[in-house]
Amino acid sequence: MTIQILCERTAGAALSCPLSQETTQELAGYIVGFYESLFAGADPRYPSSKPEFVYQVLRDGYALAEVPIDMTSEAYVLSDQIAPAQDIQALHERFHDKFAWKLITTTFTQMA
Numbered sequence: 001m002t003i004q005i006l007c008e009r010t011a012g013a014a015l016s017c018p019l020s021q022e023t024t025q026e027l028a029g030y031i032v033g034f035y036e037s038l039f040a041g042a043d044p045r046y047p048s049s050k051p052e053f054v055y056q057v058l059r060d061g062y063a064l065a066e067v068p069i070d071m072t073s074e075a076y077v078l079s080d081q082i083a084p085a086q087d088i089q090a091l092h093e094r095f096h097d098k099f100a101w102k103l104i105t106t107t108f109t110q111m112a
Contacts, residue, residue: 002016002017002018002073003017003019003020003021003024003073003074003075003076004016004017004067004069004070004073004074004075004076005017005024005055005058005064005075005076005077005078006069006075006076006077006078007051007052007054007055007077007078008051008077008079009048009049009051009052010052010055012068012069013066013067013068013069014066014067014068014069014070014075015055015058015059015064015065015066015067016064016065016066016067017058017064017076021074021076024076025076026085026091026095027058027062027095028054028058028076028078028082029082029083029084029085029091030085030088030091030092030094030095031053031054031057031058031095031100031104032050032054032082032083032084032085033084033085033086033088033091034085034088034092034101034104035053035104035107035108036084037084037088038104038105038108038112039108039112045111046111047107047110047111049080050078050080050082051078051079051080051082052078053107054078054082055078056103057100057103057104060099060103061097061099061100061101061102061103061104062097062099062100063099
């Protein structure tokens with residue numbers, strides 16, 4: 001089953017995701033947790049917003065295709081309430097991707 005990942009600021013577009021709702025939530029938490037861990041205790045800063053950052057990493061790092069919103073599909077909505085994963089190392093084996101890693105670390109160096 002494919003779900004759509006929505007971000008309120010991506011007018012009319014969504015990401016097509018082959019993962020379950022639960023796995024998508026874990027992946028979003030991994031992205032946020034990994035990014036925020038780079039700030040080593042300092043307050044993390046996002047280029048625009050947390051949901052837009054996660055959307056960009058999913059689209060450009062994990063290569064999820066952008067598609068028109070389909071109101072009949074199951075949806076996962078990205079929000080500012082995405083909680084960072086607590087055990088990033090455990091999820092690292094499952095979700096690590098070199099393109100996503102590069103995008104996250106490059107964004108960090110621009111924001112630090």
